[in-house]
Amino acid sequence: NAGVTQTPKFQVLKTGQSMTLQCAQDMNHEYMSWYRQDPGMGLRLIHYSVGAGITDQGEVPNGYNVSRSTTEDFPLRLLSAAPSQTSVYFCASSPGTVNEQFFGPGTRLTVL
Amino acid sequence: GEDVEQSLFLSVREGDSSVINCTYTDSSSTYLYWYKQEPGAGLQLLTYIFSNMDMKQDQRLTVLLNKKDKHLSLRIADTQTGDSAIYFCAESITDMRFGAGTRLTVKP
Numbered sequence: 603n604a605g606v607t608q609t610p611k612f613q614v615l616k617t618g619q620s621m622t623l624q625c626a627q628d629m630n631h632e633y634m635s636w637y638r639q640d641p642g643m644g645l646r647l648i649h650y651s652v653g654a655g656i657t658d659q660g661e662v663p664n665g666y667n668v669s670r671s672t673t674e675d676f677p678l679r680l681l682s683a684a685p686s687q688t689s690v691y692f693c694a695s696s697p698g699t700v701n702e703q704f705f706g707p708g709t710r711l712t713v714l
Numbered sequence: 715g716e717d718v719e720q721s722l723f724l725s726v727r728e729g730d731s732s733v734i735n736c737t738y739t740d741s742s743s744t745y746l747y748w749y750k751q752e753p754g755a756g757l758q759l760l761t762y763i764f765s766n767m768d769m770k771q772d773q774r775l776t777v778l779l780n781k782k783d784k785h786l787s788l789r790i791a792d793t794q795t796g797d798s799a800i801y802f803c804a805e806s807i808t809d810m811r812f813g814a815g816t817r818l819t820v821k822p
Contacts, residue, residue: 606756635809642722644802644814645757660809692756702747703810705756 608706625693718813736803
């Protein structure tokens with residue numbers, strides 16, 4: 603099993619550009635989530651999904667869109683990047699909402 | 715992350731015990747977790763405790779839970795330089811809420 607994979611590992615964007623952060627898992631987990639990690643603030647939940655076709659907002663959803671067309675994939679879209687979105691983004695999956703979460707290696711995004 | 719609070723830094727000498735503390739606010743939390751993050755990596759689950767327990771031991775790790783005070787601690791015995799990392803406390807209710815993380819530095 604590859605576990606949770608994320609691409610790209612690093613990305614630099616200009617303000618206003620759009621991009622999609624990819625996340626995939628091969629553990630057949632129903633629950634997937636996206637977090638952003640900023641210094642001194644820990645991880646904050648952006649969006650999550652409890653299964654294919656179902657998504658919901660977390661603590662900081664503004665500026666981000668998600669979709670879940672398959673169990674395996676949970677992409678995160680930035681429609682118009684802003685410098686405030688400079689962060690490290692982690693994708694995670696788990697068998698259920700309150701179970702151990704398995705984290706991907708992260709994507710470091712810089713918006714200029 | 716404001717529902718779960720941790721001190722940001724801890725420094726210990728190799729061989730000493732480390733104690734990382736955490737307070738949480740939601741008494742209906744089902745599980746409480748400790749995750750470890752090494753530089754440039756994602757978070758890895760270290761250990762967890764179910765809310766109806768007050769202690770759990772796993773090799774060098776001891777987790778203590780005081781539900782009355784909503785206080786969780788992680789003790790690492792015989793701390794090694796390889797334990798240097800950021801440690802996150804997390805609570806789960808309907809989703810998972812993380813603290814800001816405690817950066818543990820182990821000096822030789």
